[in-house]
Amino acid sequence: MLDAAFAVFSEHGIAAGSLNEVAAAAGLTKGAVYSNFASKDDLVLALMEEHAAARTDAALAGFASAEDSRHGLVDLAAALVHAMRADAAWHRLLAEYFAMSAHDPRRREGLRRRRREVRDTAARAVARVADGLDTELPFTPAEMATVMLALSNGLAVEADIDPDAVPEDLLGRVLLLIAGDAVTAARTRSPSARDASPG
Numbered sequence: 452m453l454d455a456a457f458a459v460f461s462e463h464g465i466a467a468g469s470l471n472e473v474a475a476a477a478g479l480t481k482g483a484v485y486s487n488f489a490s491k492d493d494l495v496l497a498l499m500e501e502h503a504a505a506r507t508d509a510a511l512a513g514f515a516s517a518e519d520s521r522h523g524l525v526d527l528a529a530a531l532v533h534a535m536r537a538d539a540a541w542h543r544l545l546a547e548y549f550a551m552s553a554h555d556p557r558r559r560e561g562l563r564r565r566r567r568e569v570r571d572t573a574a575r576a577v578a579r580v581a582d583g584l585d586t587e588l589p590f591t592p593a594e595m596a597t598v599m600l601a602l603s604n605g606l607a608v609e610a611d612i613d614p615d616a617v618p619e620d621l622l623g624r625v626l627l628l629i630a631g632d633a634v635t636a637a638r639t640r641s642p643s644a645r646d647a648s649p650g
Contacts, residue, residue, distance in 0.1 A: 452477045452487060453498050461540040465495055465547050492558060495548055496565040502541055507573040507599065542607040570596045588630055598629065 455477035459468045470491055474481045488494040552558035573596035581588050588595055602622060610617040 452479065452484065452494075453501060456494050456498050457502075457540075460495065460498070460544055465491075465544060466551065470494070492561055495544070496561055499541070499545055499548070500565045500569050502538070503569045503600070504572040506538075507569075507596075508576055539607065539611050542604060542611065545604065546608065570600065573599060590629075595630070599626075602626075 452473070456468075456473045459472045459476055462468070463472070468491075470484050471481055473494070474484045477484070484494070488497065548558075548562060552562045570593065574592040577588070577595045577599075578592040581592065590598065602625060606617050606622060
């Protein structure tokens with residue numbers, strides 16, 4: 452159903468796309484759609500939340516498994532950049548829904564609530580990575596999640612407007628400036644060095 456919704460809203464936009472079209476694309480009745488989602492807004496928000504959480508988790512999982520921290524940050528950024536270029540439609544949907552919510556308090560609250568859930572998911576993943584490295588990042592996990600989402604979404608908009616304005620390695624360089632030193636220090640700290648430290 453979410454795949455069908457993405458196809459419909461990507462082609463027609465959120466405002467113009469209908470639940471009838473989503474149901475038809477999914478091979479379901481409109482009633483079946485409503486049995487899972489109370490409204491089109493709920494469906495759109497669930498769609499965006501699922502995508503953002505999956506993308507962030509995948510990028511952080513790749514970073515956590517990398518042998519070298521600086522390459523890990525660059526790889527994390529590359530995964531986000533690849534996703535934002537390949538999935539430009541997702542960012543257009545987020546931008547459209549944000550614009551739709553600007554003068555609708557109910558929509559705005561729904562968007563705020565779902566984005567908090569996305570940030571919380573990303574923050575938990577960041578915290579797991581930081582705990583695994585036994586290090587303290589320059590921002591809290593919640594702040595780091597916000598920064599990652601803001602950079603990814605903002606750069607995606609700029610890349611959609613003018614691809615030449617956003618080099619492939621730009622996000623990687625920014626993440627290295629933000630967290631490179633802390634992560635490198637944690638990964639190069641040997642267990643014996645930690646054992647020998649006082650306290």
